[in-house]
Amino acid sequence: MLTRKQLELLDFIQKRVTRDGVPPSFDEMKEALDLRSKSGIHRLITALEERGFIRRLAHRARAIEIVKLPEAMERPGFTPRVIAGDRPAAPKGAMPVSEVHALELPVMGRIAAGVPIEAISEVSHHVAVPGSMLSGRGQHYALEVKGDSMIEAGINDGDIVVIREQTTADNGDIVVALVDGQEATLKRFRRRGGMIALEAANPAYETRVLPEDQVKVQGRLVGLIRSY
Numbered sequence: 001m002l003t004r005k006q007l008e009l010l011d012f013i014q015k016r017v018t019r020d021g022v023p024p025s026f027d028e029m030k031e032a033l034d035l036r037s038k039s040g041i042h043r044l045i046t047a048l049e050e051r052g053f054i055r056r057l058a059h060r061a062r063a064i065e066i067v068k069l070p071e072a073m074e075r076p077g078f079t080p081r082v083i084a085g086d087r088p089a090a091p092k093g094a095m096p097v098s099e100v101h102a103l104e105l106p107v108m109g110r111i112a113a114g115v116p117i118e119a120i121s122e123v124s125h126h127v128a129v130p131g132s133m134l135s136g137r138g139q140h141y142a143l144e145v146k147g148d149s150m151i152e153a154g155i156n157d158g159d160i161v162v163i164r165e166q167t168t169a170d171n172g173d174i175v176v177a178l179v180d181g182q183e184a185t186l187k188r189f190r191r192r193g194g195m196i197a198l199e200a201a202n203p204a205y206e207t208r209v210l211p212e213d214q215v216k217v218q219g220r221l222v223g224l225i226r227s228y
Contacts, residue, residue, distance in 0.1 A: 002051065008033055009044045010053055014066060023064055026152075038152070039203040085093060104128050105162065111143040111186045113174060129162055129225060139165040141221070143176070145172060150174070150186060153201035161186065162223030166180070167216070174221040181212050189217065 002010070012032045016024045026038045035041060045064075048054045055065040103128045127142050147158045153174065153206045155161065169189040177198055178184055187198035187208075196215040198208045 002048075002053075005033060006044055006051075007070065008049055009041070010048055010066075010069070013054075013064070014069065017066075042203050061071070064221055105140055105142045107142045107144060107160065110146045111161065112146050112149075127160055128224065129223060141165065141219070142225070145186065148204045149200035149205040150188075151202050153188070155201070156226070160225040161221055162225065163219035164222045165219050167218070169217045169220055176218040177214040178218050179208075179210065181216070183220070186221070202226075 009029060009032075012029065013023055016022075016028075018134050024032070026041050029041045030036075030038050033041070033044075045054070045056070050055055052070050053066070053068055053070070093131055105128075107127050129140075129142065140162060142162050144163055145155055146155060148157050155174075163176055171190050173189045174186065175189045176184060177187055177189065177196075179198075185198065187200060188200060189196040191212070192209065194212055195209050197211070198215070200207065
């Protein structure tokens with residue numbers, strides 16, 4: 001049996017998909033259910049999945065399959081279907097590379113948007129990026145994202161992030177951070193006294209708080225390239 005909030009959310013998703021053909025965003029779900037944070041929506045989505053009413057597609061934003069409906073919501077002709085594509089809509093301001101002056105950057109392997117992976121040091125291939133994406137002076141490079149911890153910042157598994165090499169960062173910057181000289185990760189940077197917080201943009205991942213001598217900034221996010 002579903003709770004009232006779980007039933008409300010499932011009904012809201014089903015009605016929006018029937019009307020628009022696409023699911024509501026987490027912000028829209030939060031407002032519709034009058035919740036204070038999106039973490040409450042994540043808990044409800046997880047509960048619906050555990051009870052077999054929906055299925056989420058791994059590492060894909062806003063991709064949900066409705067598997068079944070409770071008897072109170074059954075509608076004639078209902079059949080399970082994927083209610084979102086495997087990628088979210090293009091970010092605001094996205095530019096087709098073909099329409100702008102492009103430069104080639106080295107792709108330095110993969111960067112973890114999740115659990116840190118080994119430090120990156122070798123070029124795997126090159127990618128063309130719009131020249132306007134390269135901010136200011138200095139060297140730039142690209143990384144392929146692995147994981148979904150930055151998904152609410154619009155950064156998905158398989159995306160290419162463009163990084164400007166630098167060793168400092170302001171609070172709120174999304175950076176490539178080297179942890180203990182061995183692990184590289186893509187996270188939002190916050191300084192807290194003598195500590196550094198590396199924040200995910202996904203409530204499923206905890207913020208890591210480390211002494212500042214264990215964290216070295218290797219670059220700041222300045223652009224994103226998505227494949228559809």
